[in-house]
Amino acid sequence: MSKATIYDVAGAARVSLATVSRAINNPEKVKPETRERVLRVIQELGYKPNAFAKGLASRKSTTVAVVVPDMSRASIAEMMNGIADIARVYKYSILLYVLESEDTPEEDILKEIIAAQVDGILYLNDEITEKQYEFLKQIKDSYQIPIVLTNTIYPESDDIPSVSIDYKQAGYEITKKLIDEGRKNIYMVSTVRKYMVNDLKEAGYLQAIEEAKLEPKIMRTSGRISINTEHFNEYFKGHRVDGVIAVRDSIAISFMNVARDNEVKIPDEIGVCGFQNTKYAMLARPQLSCVDVPIYDLGAVGMRLLTKLMNNEEVVEKVVKLPHSIVLRKTTL
Amino acid sequence: MSKATIYDVAGAARVSLATVSRAINNPEKVKPETRERVLRVIQELGYKPNAFAKGLASRKSTTVAVVVPDMSRASIAEMMNGIADIARVYKYSILLYVLESEDTPEEDILKEIIAAQVDGILYLNDEITEKQYEFLKQIKDSYQIPIVLTNTIYPESDDIPSVSIDYKQAGYEITKKLIDEGRKNIYMVSTVRKYMVNDLKEAGYLQAIEEAKLEPKIMRTSGRISINTEHFNEYFKGHRVDGVIAVRDSIAISFMNVARDNEVKIPDEIGVCGFQNTKYAMLARPQLSCVDVPIYDLGAVGMRLLTKLMNNEEVVEKVVKLPHSIVLRKTTL
DNA sequence: CTGAAAGCGCTTACAG
DNA sequence: CTGAAAGCGCTTACAG
Numbered sequence: 001m002s003k004a005t006i007y008d009v010a011g012a013a014r015v016s017l018a019t020v021s022r023a024i025n026n027p028e029k030v031k032p033e034t035r036e037r038v039l040r041v042i043q044e045l046g047y048k049p050n051a052f053a054k055g056l057a058s059r060k061s062t063t064v065a066v067v068v069p070d071m072s073r074a075s076i077a078e079m080m081n082g083i084a085d086i087a088r089v090y091k092y093s094i095l096l097y098v099l100e101s102e103d104t105p106e107e108d109i110l111k112e113i114i115a116a117q118v119d120g121i122l123y124l125n126d127e128i129t130e131k132q133y134e135f136l137k138q139i140k141d142s143y144q145i146p147i148v149l150t151n152t153i154y155p156e157s158d159d160i161p162s163v164s165i166d167y168k169q170a171g172y173e174i175t176k177k178l179i180d181e182g183r184k185n186i187y188m189v190s191t192v193r194k195y196m197v198n199d200l201k202e203a204g205y206l207q208a209i210e211e212a213k214l215e216p217k218i219m220r221t222s223g224r225i226s227i228n229t230e231h232f233n234e235y236f237k238g239h240r241v242d243g244v245i246a247v248r249d250s251i252a253i254s255f256m257n258v259a260r261d262n263e264v265k266i267p268d269e270i271g272v273c274g275f276q277n278t279k280y281a282m283l284a285r286p287q288l289s290c291v292d293v294p295i296y297d298l299g300a301v302g303m304r305l306l307t308k309l310m311n312n313e314e315v316v317e318k319v320v321k322l323p324h325s326i327v328l329r330k331t332t333l
Numbered sequence: 334m335s336k337a338t339i340y341d342v343a344g345a346a347r348v349s350l351a352t353v354s355r356a357i358n359n360p361e362k363v364k365p366e367t368r369e370r371v372l373r374v375i376q377e378l379g380y381k382p383n384a385f386a387k388g389l390a391s392r393k394s395t396t397v398a399v400v401v402p403d404m405s406r407a408s409i410a411e412m413m414n415g416i417a418d419i420a421r422v423y424k425y426s427i428l429l430y431v432l433e434s435e436d437t438p439e440e441d442i443l444k445e446i447i448a449a450q451v452d453g454i455l456y457l458n459d460e461i462t463e464k465q466y467e468f469l470k471q472i473k474d475s476y477q478i479p480i481v482l483t484n485t486i487y488p489e490s491d492d493i494p495s496v497s498i499d500y501k502q503a504g505y506e507i508t509k510k511l512i513d514e515g516r517k518n519i520y521m522v523s524t525v526r527k528y529m530v531n532d533l534k535e536a537g538y539l540q541a542i543e544e545a546k547l548e549p550k551i552m553r554t555s556g557r558i559s560i561n562t563e564h565f566n567e568y569f570k571g572h573r574v575d576g577v578i579a580v581r582d583s584i585a586i587s588f589m590n591v592a593r594d595n596e597v598k599i600p601d602e603i604g605v606c607g608f609q610n611t612k613y614a615m616l617a618r619p620q621l622s623c624v625d626v627p628i629y630d631l632g633a634v635g636m637r638l639l640t641k642l643m644n645n646e647e648v649v650e651k652v653v654k655l656p657h658s659i660v661l662r663k664t665t666l
Numbered sequence: 667c668t669g670a671a672a673g674c675g676c677t678t679a680c681a682g
Numbered sequence: 683c684t685g686a687a688a689g690c691g692c693t694t695a696c697a698g
Binding site for chain 2: 003046049050051052053055056061063066070071072073074076077078081084087088089093094096097098100111112114115116117143181248250253254257260279280283285286
Binding site: 005006007017018021025048050052053054055056057058139309 | 675
């Protein structure tokens with residue numbers, strides 16, 4: 001049972017190793033009889049081609065690198081499901097690279113990825129900086145390796161193919177909803193940390209607010225729950241507010257808790273909306289209205305796009321925007 | 334900039350490729366001067382050894398396979414963080430395999446993993462069946478490849494090293510807490526789907542209940558939120574209940590929502606506890622008391638154990654249980 | 667301390 | 683349709 005090699009198969013099937021290789025990779029090039037014989041032997045011996053030898057000889061790895069920040073973000077994890085499902089269909093393996101550590105600079109990781117001879121890179125990192133973006137572009141060009149940005153946006157640039165949703169439009173729509181309910185003091189609660197994606201949500205918010213001739217009010221909070229609570233309490237003490245749009249569901253829920261402690265009625269006194277539509281949006285009380293982001297699809301479509309690129313298939317749409325929707329539940333009128 | 338090979342380095346440094354290889358892998362075996370020269374050239378050329386050639390020649394991949402069901406489970410994602418951090422420290426790459434599809438049987442995936450020549454396997458799947466367990470054991474023995482079960486338990490067997498927490502004890506303790514509050518009708522809400530881990534929580538619950546001479550009551554629900562709601566409403570209509578222990582935080586929260594709709598006071602009328610201590614336990618109102626499972630550590634320790642096994646270091650403890658704790662918040666007295 | 671050479675297990679023109 | 687042979691880019695005894 002200990003790993004059979006292609007030689008063992010060739011011997012047992014009474015053919016050359018070239019024929020074994022063909023039977024596996026180009027079945028149509030070998031006579032049906034011999035092909036079947038070879039395949040049968042492969043079965044019997046439980047033979048699986050050594051991935052290293054194959055990769056070395058063919059210069060293809062059928063492996064893609066997926067680079068992510070912090071796995072524990074719900075969105076990242078769910079995207080991975082989509083990625084993995086599509087990867088399986090197209091027979092690609094996934095090499096996972098989790099960024100997030102200061103000690104290993106991203107450039108080193110990218111070099112490691114190159115050394116790993118991956119056929120493509122799926123890059124999910126909505127905190128992408130200009131420097132990182134430029135470096136990615138350089139990698140792509142120098143090594144001729146396809147890269148797809150998934151749910152990570154670098155504005156005004158389509159050098160690297162990407163798939164995401166129109167966050168600005170989504171931000172606009174959800175703000176509009178609150179405006180249409182007659183709310184006048186609508187806050188956007190964003191993050192102190194810089195995420196491109198959140199910038200776009202803010203931009204959409206701003207557009208809607210300005211159109212309605214209201215006053216834009218953006219508050220930035222940390223993602224940490226305990227801090228949020230204090231922060232909200234403090235901040236809203238002196239402010240009038242009748243609408244809140246949070247860039248993440250969890251922030252919206254966090255805000256609602258504070259609101260409840262202060263005995264304000266949702267949605268009557270304050271309308272609240274989140275972003276993402278995690279399962280906790282349903283678990284919250286009142287159930288949270290929010291933008292639904294098709295996270296799984298983002299991963300799946302990103303991976304699919306990458307497979308096309310790797311196969312040199314023609315790709316018309318290099319920047320794909322998936323449709324989103326607004327889910328209205330109990331925190332809006 | 335396009336990938337330099339070891340030959341290029343050897344040429345530029347005026348040494349043989351054997352020396353280059355040594356300078357990288359066994360620096361102490363080469364004279365400091367030449368070593369430095371070689372290393373400098375490597376820098377200049379941006380040389381990175383081809384992982385395939387290296388793997389093929391050395392029969393080691395410095396790659397581990399991590400096999401998981403469904404990434405989107407919060408526990409899996411957080412464990413991945415721990416795994417990735419430790420993997421990075423010990424310079425291992427991660428090949429990710431997501432199970433979950435009916436069409437690709439697990440055995441095929443495991444064979445693929447073998448073909449990928451990984452040095453070790455980290456297996457996270459708390460739905461492990463006897464068949465799967467036996468197959469894993471066979472893989473481990475046939476191919477002499479280290480495997481570590483992480484947060485996945487197969488009872489009464491230590492053939493495969495594992496790291497987890499003592500779920501039975503945790504179940505016992507959390508139940509005891511509710512009993513000590515004087516509750517008499519304590520339910521455990523578990524899942525219809527079979528998870529070893531949940532069986533153990535139930536066993537702990539049962540033990541505590543029996544010690545206290547109370548009547549054990551286990552209800553099984555699906556994980557789906559919408560179904561839960563109906564289910565709970567229906568189920569508890571005719572029942573007395575003053576305590577609920579859910580095998581997952583989200584189920585506990587789900588239950589609390591139904592309780593609130595029925596205007597029962599938590600924790601006064603019903604004490605509620607969850608398992609895991611996800612961030613949503615803090616986001617829930619009232620804030621959820623629960624067993625804290627050190628998820629990140631589980632992943633980190635599992636990976637660390639695997640590195641030891643791969644290096645043939647001596648391992649005393651083949652079945653490690655990490656400490657857990659009980660976090661008391663507002664859903665208990 | 668260093669080099670020449672064999673070998674890891676495949677793929678892929680090139681002949682036939 | 684099939685085989686012999688070179689080559690992918692490394693590592694690792696074996697000499698020296």
